[in-house]
Amino acid sequence: MPISRNDLIAYLDETLAPEKFSDYCPNGLQVAGKHKIHQIVTGVTANKALFEQAIDINADLILVHHGLFWQGDDFVITGIHHQRLKMLLANDINLVGYHLPLDFHEQFGNNVQLAKQLKINLVGEFSFSDNPLEKGLIGKLPQSMTMIELTNYLEHKLGHRPLSIPANDRLIETIAWVTGAAGKFIHQLSAQHSVDAYLTGEISESIVHAARELDVHCIVAGHHATERYGVKALGEFLAEKFDLTHHFIDVFSPV
16 A cells, blocks of 8 residues: 555654654655655765666655755756756656764664674663754674774674774774764763774864874774665655565765
């Protein structure tokens, strides 16, 4: 049995509670398509390659973490923005996106799902925002590792070679993390907790020096690579709950 688009969006809004976040983008339905949903595609970021593959398998709805519309974007629809929208509209495909609500959800969040992927045992959290829902996580690795061993472990688990910034010669047992572009939060982490390493997806140049001076190993594992698992887990859950067909499509990005 298909589910209506409105009912599915209502369920997602109730589950992810986007109204509790001050985000840089619209959360929920971004482009309207078919009213009845049989088949959904999930992916990290809205882009042409993802849309092409979704069209090939006759998807009714695409659910992403990074949508098409962002604060500060130009409202003139030209270039690749026009081409992307044209693909969705011509094929009557819904585009749905959830950003911060999907990062920090206690069940489907990118941070929680990354811990599952890496078999990290959760032991705590740290704060970096006025919003109590936005928090980093702290855990213990399956076993103590050198920086080289951890880098190899992450490459094996994520399929992407991380950038490693060693700060000392100590083994790594405790690790904190925030997925995506969250390098700057190493400062708040260090002010609140003593951990061996900080893992994120993307950093600025200044964080290299900050990590060394804060004496915390820093591992940059890729924005895309660290944020695959939330939207995939959510898609699998929706497929089972509503008897939908689901395909996770991973359009590789090295960043």
